[in-house]
Amino acid sequence: MGNESKIIRKTDDSALLLLQEVAPDHTDSITDIDSYYLVNGTYVFLEFIHCSENAISDIFKMDEPSVLKQVKNIWDFVQLAEGRLWLIFYDDRKEHFLLKQVVACSHEKLSFIKESVKSQKEFKEWFQLLNKTVLQNNVK
Amino acid sequence: MGSGSDDDIKSIIIEALDGNKTGGGDIDCLVRTKHGFIIIEFLRCIKIRPFESHPNRYWDYVPDKIGNKNKFLALWRLAQKTKSKLILINYEDSREQFKIIEVLALSDEKKISDDIQTKMDRETFHNWFRGLV
Numbered sequence: 421m422g423n424e425s426k427i428i429r430k431t432d433d434s435a436l437l438l439l440q441e442v443a444p445d446h447t448d449s450i451t452d453i454d455s456y457y458l459v460n461g462t463y464v465f466l467e468f469i470h471c472s473e474n475a476i477s478d479i480f481k482m483d484e485p486s487v488l489k490q491v492k493n494i495w496d497f498v499q500l501a502e503g504r505l506w507l508i509f510y511d512d513r514k515e516h517f518l519l520k521q522v523v524a525c526s527h528e529k530l531s532f533i534k535e536s537v538k539s540q541k542e543f544k545e546w547f548q549l550l551n552k553t554v555l556q557n558n559v560k
Numbered sequence: 561m562g563s564g565s566d567d568d569i570k571s572i573i574i575e576a577l578d579g580n581k582t583g584g585g586d587i588d589c590l591v592r593t594k595h596g597f598i599i600i601e602f603l604r605c606i607k608i609r610p611f612e613s614h615p616n617r618y619w620d621y622v623p624d625k626i627g628n629k630n631k632f633l634a635l636w637r638l639a640q641k642t643k644s645k646l647i648l649i650n651y652e653d654s655r656e657q658f659k660i661i662e663v664l665a666l667s668d669e670k671k672i673s674d675d676i677q678t679k680m681d682r683e684t685f686h687n688w689f690r691g692l693v
Binding site: 433435443450452456463470500502544547554 | 567568569573575578580582585587589590592593597602604637638641643644655685686689690693
């Protein structure tokens with residue numbers, strides 16, 4: 421995001437632990453943002469959603485209230501940023517990733533403008549291209 | 561189905577980056593209030609205790625070539641764009657001291673040039689946090 425960048429490393433989740441300690445139970449008002457990028461002046465937000473069984477078949481359950489609540493706050497924030505929001509569904513095997521770009525989100529329904537299923541290799545290429553674009557912009 | 565765990569997500573991102581540097585960031589905590597959003601960044605204090613620590617002290621510190629300031633600059637830019645508050649929270653493992661730093665002005669040249677700092681103990685911090693929502 422700035423002129424320099426960093427290599428992400430696994431660190432301890434002490435901040436997450438603290439958040440869990442202090443956040444009120446069952447609140448819909450607190451969330452986090454998994455990853456965001458400033459690409460050619462536009463913010464791109466990525467929200468990773470874990471599917472219990474299969475990222476491709478589980479997707480049909482995504483209008484579950486818990487998912488909608490989770491995404492609604494983020495979507496409203498993305499709107500303020502005039503950005504784009506991609507939901508990335510994955511499962512434990514991480515063999516396939518389902519990418520969906522949100523175009524609208526209400527308390528009842530999510531709507532998408534684009535979607536694609538990517539293999540692990542294709543997802544890596546997509547992600548690296550996004551990242552490369554950001555880094556190239558930063559050195560200009 | 562639900563939000564992925566932080567470790568899970570970090571693993572996916574690390575693997576997808578294949579050793580490359582990231583140009584992106586994350587947000588530790590986003591709070592929705594009736595007045596708008598608050599972006600919160602938690603800052604773990606290890607060597608210097610929360611009451612004494614401030615990002616300006618390690619603004620240009622670059623362990624492993626990681627520019628600390630870039631995270632703050634990026635969060636400030638996003639806060640400005642979304643008209644959100646940016647709050648940095650110094651904390652320590654013992655949870656004895658907390659310092660809330662509400663950023664009011666920040667730039668590359670002047671660092672954090674205006675803020676409101678509030679020192680709290682554990683109980684006061686918990687009450688303050690729960691009062692946000």
